[in-house]
Amino acid sequence: MRRILLWAALLVLVAGAAAVWWVSRPIPLPAPTVDLSIEPGRTPRGVADDVAKTGAQVDANLLYWWFRLSGQDRLIRAGSYELDAGITPRRLLAKLVRGDEAMRALVLVEGWNWRQVRAALGKAEQLRPDIASMDDAAVMTALGRPGVAPEGHFFPDTYTYSKGSADLDVLRRAMRAMDNHLEAAWGLRRPDTPLKSPADLLTLASIVEKETGRPDDRGLIAGVFTNRLKVNMxxxxxPTVIYGMGAAFDGNLRKRDLQTDTPWNTYMRNGLPPTPIAMPGRAALLAAVQPQTTDALYFVSRGDGTSHFSASLDEHNRAVNQYQRRANK
Structure with missing residues (x-):
């Protein structure tokens, strides 16, 4: 009897050692990186089968029993994962329990327009292109904003997403972020602001964003536009004229362009244009509601990223002649 017990104990030790070796042994993969997708509600056995179906050389039954015996089988999370060379059953389970999904990032840049946002979404790695077959109106309807133009309604930031996520989901997050920043900025508006609504704020902020060459000038630029709105100038x-030209803009803005009427030509039409012209960042939103106090009504680029501000047309014309001559030399 004692011999039998010894043999039994030895077998247990051997089995335990084999199990420790197996869960610590790298799983051979068919490629340096393998994608694994686990759907919500998938059972632990189904997860083990999914791993084997990726081409990983692992026994699905053994993997399932490892999940069970670990006591963590019910903690496995759905998601999109990457299995890298050298991954072991132990590391695999830890990854699935943590929900350590394969993440990608999309950067939406301050000052981008909607065309640029669409292009970035179309090029984003492993992002499902749901909007590729949708026009702008359909996109906004899908986002719960029917009848609203998409321009400017997405906050510029870096958005991470798991592989296989829908571009609409990323847009929805960016839209909520802009809603939050817009609401916060609107709550900080000055009592004498000429802006009548958060929509006005978004439009003015987009112009400030596009006109700002140096951050230090942002408040003054917003001040100039605020002054003009107050006196109906x-x-x-x-930038609004260029936006209204759309794809016709070739990089050169000519006098005839300034004299060609579009809803966004702010040389020919008073007030704000009908929509934003780009995505403003937080600083531009705040500048639009808290502009720097100034008597300036004009500004012109010095050609080095800074601007010269003037209170009178005569001073402005002198500045234009000075800096245009320098630019044309």
Whole structure:
């Protein structure tokens, strides 16, 4: 009897050692990186089968029993994962329990317009292109904003997502972020602001974003536009004209372009244009509601990223002649 017990104990030790060796042994993969997708509600046995179906050289039954015996089989999370060379059953289970999904990042840049956002979404790695077959109106309807133009309604930031996520989901997060920043900025508006709504704020902030060459000038630029709105003076800002030209803009803004009427030509129309012209960042939103106090009504680029501000047209014309001559030399 004692011999039998010894043999039994020895077998247990051997089995335990084999199990420790097996869970610590790298799983051979068919490629340096293998994608694994686990759907919500998948059972532990189904997960083990999914791992084997990736081409990983692992016994699905053994993997399932490892999940069970670990006591963590019910903690496995659905998601999109990457299995890298050298991964072991032990590391695999830890990854699935942590929900350590394969993440990608999309950067939406301050000052981008909607066309650029669409292009970035289309090029984003492992992002499902749901909007590729949708026009702008359909996109906004899918996001719960029917009848709203998409321009400017997405906050510029870095958005991470798991492989296989939908571009609409990323847009929805960016839209909520802009809603939150817009609401916060609107709550900080000055009592004498000429802006009548958060929509006005978004539009003015987008213009400030596009006109700002140096962050230190942002408040003054917002101050100039605020002053013009207060006295019903045309904003006369080139970025709005360029936006209204759309794909026709070839990089050169000509006098005839300034004299060609579009809803966004702020040389020919007073007030704000009908939509934003880009995605403003937080600093531009705050500048639009808390502009720097100034008597300036004009500004012109010095050609080095800074601007010269003037209170009178004569001073402005002198500055234009000075800096245009320098630029044309």
């Amino acid at each position: 045309p904003l006369q800002t080139d």
